[in-house]
Amino acid sequence: MVDADQTFVIVGGGLAGAKAAETLRAEGFSGRVILICDERDHPYERPPLSKGFLLGKETRDKALVHEPAWYAQNDIELHLGQTVDAIDRAAKTVHYGDDGTYIRYDKLLLATGAEPRRLDVPGTGLAGVHHLRRLAHAERLRNVLTHLGRDNGHLVIAGAGWIGLEVAAAARSYGAEVTVVEQAPTPLYGVLGPELGQLFTELHRERGVRFHFGARITEIVGQDGMVLAARTDDGEEHPCHDVLAAIGAAPRVALAEAAGLELADAAHGGGIAVDERLRTCDPDIYAAGDVACFPHALFGTRLRVEHWANALNGGPAAARAMLGRDVVHDRLPYFFSDQYDLGMEYSGWAPPGSYDQVVIRGDAGKREFLAFWVKEGRVLAGMNVNVWDVTDPVQRLIRSRAQVDTEALADPHVPLDSLLP
Numbered sequence: 001m002v003d004a005d006q007t008f009v010i011v012g013g014g015l016a017g018a019k020a021a022e023t024l025r026a027e028g029f030s031g032r033v034i035l036i037c038d039e040r041d042h043p044y045e046r047p048p049l050s051k052g053f054l055l056g057k058e059t060r061d062k063a064l065v066h067e068p069a070w071y072a073q074n075d076i077e078l079h080l081g082q083t084v085d086a087i088d089r090a091a092k093t094v095h096y097g098d099d100g101t102y103i104r105y106d107k108l109l110l111a112t113g114a115e116p117r118r119l120d121v122p123g124t125g126l127a128g129v130h131h132l133r134r135l136a137h138a139e140r141l142r143n144v145l146t147h148l149g150r151d152n153g154h155l156v157i158a159g160a161g162w163i164g165l166e167v168a169a170a171a172r173s174y175g176a177e178v179t180v181v182e183q184a185p186t187p188l189y190g191v192l193g194p195e196l197g198q199l200f201t202e203l204h205r206e207r208g209v210r211f212h213f214g215a216r217i218t219e220i221v222g223q224d225g226m227v228l229a230a231r232t233d234d235g236e237e238h239p240c241h242d243v244l245a246a247i248g249a250a251p252r253v254a255l256a257e258a259a260g261l262e263l264a265d266a267a268h269g270g271g272i273a274v275d276e277r278l279r280t281c282d283p284d285i286y287a288a289g290d291v292a293c294f295p296h297a298l299f300g301t302r303l304r305v306e307h308w309a310n311a312l313n314g315g316p317a318a319a320r321a322m323l324g325r326d327v328v329h330d331r332l333p334y335f336f337s338d339q340y341d342l343g344m345e346y347s348g349w350a351p352p353g354s355y356d357q358v359v360i361r362g363d364a365g366k367r368e369f370l371a372f373w374v375k376e377g378r379v380l381a382g383m384n385v386n387v388w389d390v391t392d393p394v395q396r397l398i399r400s401r402a403q404v405d406t407e408a409l410a411d412p413h414v415p416l417d418s419l420l421p
Contacts, residue, residue: 013037123220348381
């Protein structure tokens, strides 16, 4: 029975952790809620870091999940700038802080997120090498882009994923020169496949971005602590003033691993293995957000999802499960991106090799269309580009697992809901 004598501890002050704390109070939990965050900033959302905030269109306050006063008003004990370094599962305690503080928990939620992968090459210690994961990173990078644009400077980006492309778009808006180095043959190859990846190549090339595909950075050359160039494994050298490493993120599992919690294998994205209720192998410990790898019945596999919507929905789902509610976390993966005048939303899961065709509905040449990844007539994923208010029918189509007529699917005049059984 949940009551005022219980203590729920949340480790991780991102969107998942903050929304979990909010949900505990909204669901009537009257015990202690302790939220421990290793950053000194109040919990914030990450999409603005590569979008509105990086572009200079939004203030840092716009990224906050709640107003700073909200935590005290809702009796959330917020510990900023504190790192949890150990979990004692037998004693049900967490250890954090320089003074060796221990707190006992009745339920524990790990929302520790992910960390950007580092370039393991000479020169990464130079001052002009950047990552983008935290608000402080975004503030620094915004200043860098401002100066690059003013001085006709050059940014090299390692990686053509979502972060790399959004930063490329922001850098061009400031007037900086941009080169993107990517091992795959197109941007977003592991997410969209070659069919749609080429669209993003053309989008950025039209704005002056240079791509160097089929290569990786092997050295960052510098002098007096400053970046001069990035060298690639095919012998090319790209003169530049700054380098952004945007080669993905790794789940922060060290705390869970040291506590003996089960981890997911690399084939499923790693992370902390949880059940459909986001519960780990320890019945009193849960995980949510980027770090959680959960079974998804619709796709018949474990997924670890690093996007905003997973944190937004996963934190509340974990909170309800901690309260003993009947919860199944089976939201479809969803993400969005804004680059120049292109806005898009993607729902579902269709890695390369999982589908047999891509069906286009609308005008891809004008970048106003929907794309569907289909296997044996069943829609696995859908993306809308500059076409809005279609996410719900797209997701219903994916969840239905219905076999559809692909000619009707491609016809903009056929309502999507009419394809449902």
